[in-house]
Amino acid sequence: MKTKRWWLFLFLGLLGAGCMHKAKQAETVPPVVEAVPASAEALPADPPTEAPSTNRPQEASSADTLLSQKQLDALMEVIRQRWDSVTPVVRANVMGYGTGLHTLDVYLVLNTPERQQAFREQVIDSPALRFSGSTGKEPCLEVGTSDTLGVRLIPEFPSFPVGTEKVTFLLYNESSGKVLSGEHYKLAYERAGRWYWLPINSYAVDIGNITPPGGTHRFTGNLHPQVNGSRPGLYRFFTEVEIEGKEVLMMAEFRLE
Numbered sequence: 001m002k003t004k005r006w007w008l009f010l011f012l013g014l015l016g017a018g019c020m021h022k023a024k025q026a027e028t029v030p031p032v033v034e035a036v037p038a039s040a041e042a043l044p045a046d047p048p049t050e051a052p053s054t055n056r057p058q059e060a061s062s063a064d065t066l067l068s069q070k071q072l073d074a075l076m077e078v079i080r081q082r083w084d085s086v087t088p089v090v091r092a093n094v095m096g097y098g099t100g101l102h103t104l105d106v107y108l109v110l111n112t113p114e115r116q117q118a119f120r121e122q123v124i125d126s127p128a129l130r131f132s133g134s135t136g137k138e139p140c141l142e143v144g145t146s147d148t149l150g151v152r153l154i155p156e157f158p159s160f161p162v163g164t165e166k167v168t169f170l171l172y173n174e175s176s177g178k179v180l181s182g183e184h185y186k187l188a189y190e191r192a193g194r195w196y197w198l199p200i201n202s203y204a205v206d207i208g209n210i211t212p213p214g215g216t217h218r219f220t221g222n223l224h225p226q227v228n229g230s231r232p233g234l235y236r237f238f239t240e241v242e243i244e245g246k247e248v249l250m251m252a253e254f255r256l257e
Helices: 002-025 069-085 086-094 113-122
Strands: 094-099 104-110 129-134 151-155 164-175 179-181 186-191 194-197 209-213 216-222 233-241 245-257
Touching: 069 094, 069 104, 086 094, 086 113, 104 113, 104 194, 113 129, 151 233, 151 245, 164 179, 164 245, 179 216, 209 216, 216 233
Parallel strands: 104 129
Antiparallel strands: 094 104, 151 164, 164 216, 179 209, 179 233, 186 194, 186 233, 233 245
């Protein structure tokens, strides 16, 4: 009986070691694709047609695609090591990236299948990637005002050259009170009589600006021509301000030509 019991313990010990070895193998990081140059793709030249939006992060299809935190951390390290070699076009399109519960989340300025593929080819490819951002096809239904309660917002110049990266606007406070504003803004573009939101990097520092009576404040908007391309036409700049305790959506139109 002692001999049989000794052999039983030996068999169970070998079985446990094999299970531990398999568990360690499961923690290895999946292979990644090497960097390959990708061409730039801008906003559509014609009015966008309805298509499924890629603005929301994609969900994992099955439990097999879920990675551990250790694997996600390893993928993040690969991105950091490769980031300096990424082309400026792809780099300018990335607002940020980080790890979710089981995913690697990438926030893009322009989130299209072509731009997702460029990221996969130049930075990293993994089933854990989840992309989000603007498709450039979201309709803009908002309309602001350029002159209200003694406050005016106008472009610094009537038009800007095609290819301009940054556009500037002047807010004139001709009221008797202070005007409060921040650094957040939105841009829209017109195509065939319809307005669409222009993809931008929406991250901004939360700073409060105070424009006293008789004062002027300059706003700056980035068109991201490296990401969106640059086409002549009519555009709109939006920003929210506070006038006499009332929130007002200010808007200024400008042209690229």
